[in-house]
Amino acid sequence: MIAQTTARLRRPYAVFVVVAAACVAIACATTHNYLDPAGPMYEGDLAPDARDRTCGAQDGALEVVTFNIEFAREIERAIALLQTSAALRDVDILLLQEMDEPGVQRIALALGLNYVYIPSTVHPQAGHDFGTAVLSPWPLDEPHKLLLPHAAYITRARRAAASAVVHCGTLRIRAMAVHLPAPAGVRDEDREDQVRVMLADLAGTPGPVIVGGDFNSRKMGSMFTKAGYRWLTDKLPGTSRGMGLWWSSDHVFARGFVPAGGGPSAGVVDSAGASDHRAVWVRVAFQNEK
16 A cells, blocks of 8 residues: 555655655764864875976966865766866866865875865765865965854754965965855855855955855855956856756856956866766966956
8 A cells, every 4th residue: 555655646746755765864874073173184295396387387377177076986087087188187276075085185196286175074975074175286385174154954064165375386376165065955044154254264365266166056156256256157057967957056266367368268077977066167367467
């Protein structure tokens, strides 16, 4: 009788039952949040000496990539994509989400990058550390963990943004990697609070700034533009797949930069099985360049 009743459920309700059951299972798992503003924090100096390189050496443009690698599961596929895609392989700033430290280190070793990685929680679905990272062939310093308000409804997981100063030649660029909760994880008002905390943290930062990652929303873009940032990925197609649709989740915002000329200045690259997100790239030039 149970099987017959289940078979007669209308599809939307059946989907709701499946999702609800999954949420209960997740809620019963263990979530451990890292609430200390000082850490944990992991750093690696794995890039060759960059002192003899020129910042934006190819045509004066910097390459920025953001990539959510789903639960850091397909690291070797992600490495292959980052190594072989013409749009991704000459990266100056790489921002990663849903990462653990071993995965970040493997990518840094394969690509010859320095890194700062900050986990925000032990995610119950992943079963290991879950956080964001800033990587670059350029030296990194002043690592910073920014604890964000509001735990997700079901998992009770908190989020933290990772940032560091990228020394691109003689220039100092504050780069921040962001991953906000899933669309139903918090209210829109809570997500706005999280963005306000980020903008307030960056307001005191002199010089150029790059903020990128998985925002799980398009709605936050206007908050960055009102604060004086360029929304470099506003016109891109969807970047994350869910419920059979592509959603505009992954974005890059910049202060002190303009889109680079000489061709497309932003795009997406299919993940080739590395993730449920596409990799997003932008090319920027410093605003004071003529």
